[in-house]
Amino acid sequence: MALLEARGVVSGYGDAEILHGVDIEVGAEEIVTIIGPNGAGKSTLMKAIYGLIDCWEGQVTFDGLDITDLRADEVTEQGLCYVPQRENVFPTLTVRENLEMGAYIDADVSEADFQEAFERFPVLRERQNQKAGTMSGGQQQMLALSSALMLDPELILVDEPSAGLAPDLVDDMFDRLVRIRDETDTAILMVEQNARQALSVSDKGYVLDMGENKFAGSGQDLLDSDEVGELYLGG
């Protein structure tokens, strides 16, 4: 059984059904990327998995446990964290205070955990006493990711880790995600607009379009597919 399994997920907002029965699997220590056009439902799928919105139909299991109806805070306690694309840090708290908030439900957090975060993203060490809201979008993204990692999760859902980064820093972010996976054994499920770069570091990829699965395969399979290339990777 995969670490995360979502089967036939139907969800949406109010009366609007956005996901029409989506399947996705993430294995332990895998990097998996979801791509697809704007409005395909990628972020909605992450919110449904994490319990921020209800699954109307279908099932989500994590580590063999049915988490379909758990609240987000309960899902976090199971070892699954979520880094949204926007408003993902406490802007009036310092970098260090944000990391402390990330670790708030973990009584075992130690100075070593902070040092690990600073080694991963040295800019956070330099700016540890700076208010998070005064940092660039890309730096806030690094902080949000680091805050999620303070809990040593088994899986993190990351909505557009490269958003807000200068183009020359995008590859560096993907390299760091690979390092995070390799060093901490954390699996990563991400949504990405920089689809080619994300798929090139991914064990698996999914194409979501109009709230439905269109393609699935290894990252390389999707990169090699003429159809995926033409329809979803800009030719």
Ligand SMILES: Nc1ncnc2c1ncn2[C@@H]1O[C@H](COP(=O)(O)OP(=O)(O)OP(=O)(O)O)[C@@H](O)[C@H]1O
């Ligand atoms: N809070 C909300 N309330 C109502 N509709 C929403 C809400 N959030 C998203 N939607 C709608 O759900 C659909 C899917 O949005 P979603 O953000 O999941 O797409 P996406 O694939 O992540 O797109 P993008 O790449 O643009 O972020 C869109 O039509 C969007 O307008």
